[in-house]
Amino acid sequence: MSTLGASELLQVWERGQSLRAPERALLLLDATAPATSPGDLPVGQRDGQLLALRERLFGRGMVSIMACPGCGEKLELSLDTRQFTVSGDSPKELLLERGGFRIRFRVPIGADLVACAAESGVAAAERQLLRRCLLETSLHEHSIDADDLPEDLVEGLTQAMAEVDPGADLQVSATCPACECRWESTFDIVTFLWTELQDWAIRVLRDVHALASVYGWTEREVLELSPWRRRLYLQLVGR
Numbered sequence: 001m002s003t004l005g006a007s008e009l010l011q012v013w014e015r016g017q018s019l020r021a022p023e024r025a026l027l028l029l030d031a032t033a034p035a036t037s038p039g040d041l042p043v044g045q046r047d048g049q050l051l052a053l054r055e056r057l058f059g060r061g062m063v064s065i066m067a068c069p070g071c072g073e074k075l076e077l078s079l080d081t082r083q084f085t086v087s088g089d090s091p092k093e094l095l096l097e098r099g100g101f102r103i104r105f106r107v108p109i110g111a112d113l114v115a116c117a118a119e120s121g122v123a124a125a126e127r128q129l130l131r132r133c134l135l136e137t138s139l140h141e142h143s144i145d146a147d148d149l150p151e152d153l154v155e156g157l158t159q160a161m162a163e164v165d166p167g168a169d170l171q172v173s174a175t176c177p178a179c180e181c182r183w184e185s186t187f188d189i190v191t192f193l194w195t196e197l198q199d200w201a202i203r204v205l206r207d208v209h210a211l212a213s214v215y216g217w218t219e220r221e222v223l224e225l226s227p228w229r230r231r232l233y234l235q236l237v238g239r
């Protein structure tokens with residue numbers, strides 16, 4: 001993975017403005033690891049790469065703000081990019097045989113999430129995601145439609161996918177100091193990293209504005225300053 005300069009990172013942020021979260025995930029990885037094909041990665045591995053990217057861009061320590069489901073108190077949860085299990089290679093193909101059903105399937109990849117993001121409603125997106133991951137569905141050796149799979153079998157498929165690609169569902173646990181309520185919730189690295197990038201971009205563009213206004217420098221000239229030099233100039237202009 002290469003490290004992006006401020007100018008390239010701003011371009012990534014700008015290009016991602018009109019995109020949905022799964023597309024932003026691939027945009028970030030495409031820009032920083034152009035040799036790989038992030039859309040083909042299982043979602044857990046994609047997220048593992050995003051955690052590694054976050055570490056390179058902003059460091060290991062992360063602070064996630066969440067509301068206690070018990071009393072509504074806002075909590076700051078300290079996290080570390082390395083606390084999450086990052087899965088290794090998951091099998092290309094899986095098989096589930098039960099009660100005469102035979103299902104060959106694979107785990108969801110980044111490109112699946114992009115394709116399903118346009119669906120309206122969670123249920124429709126989940127159905128399409130499942131369809132994309134099914135390679136063969138049959139009952140007593142006769143091919144059947146995905147919609148004809150019983151609910152418990154679909155749950156079995158989802159569970160098997162989660163087991164071989166555990167990084168696809170990052171979990172954090174928290175305890176509320178106010179009411180001692182304990183809970184687990186999903187940590188969404190795509191949204192988290194994009195929000196950080198957004199905050200960073202706004203800060204940098206404010207710096208550009210401050211220095212360009214005083215010194216008449218171009219955006220490029222300001223961005224080419226090292227962070228230390230930029231900070232010193234900002235102090236000199238009273239920012």
Ligand SMILES: [Zn+2]
Nearest residue numbers: 068071176179
């Ligand atoms: Zn609470």
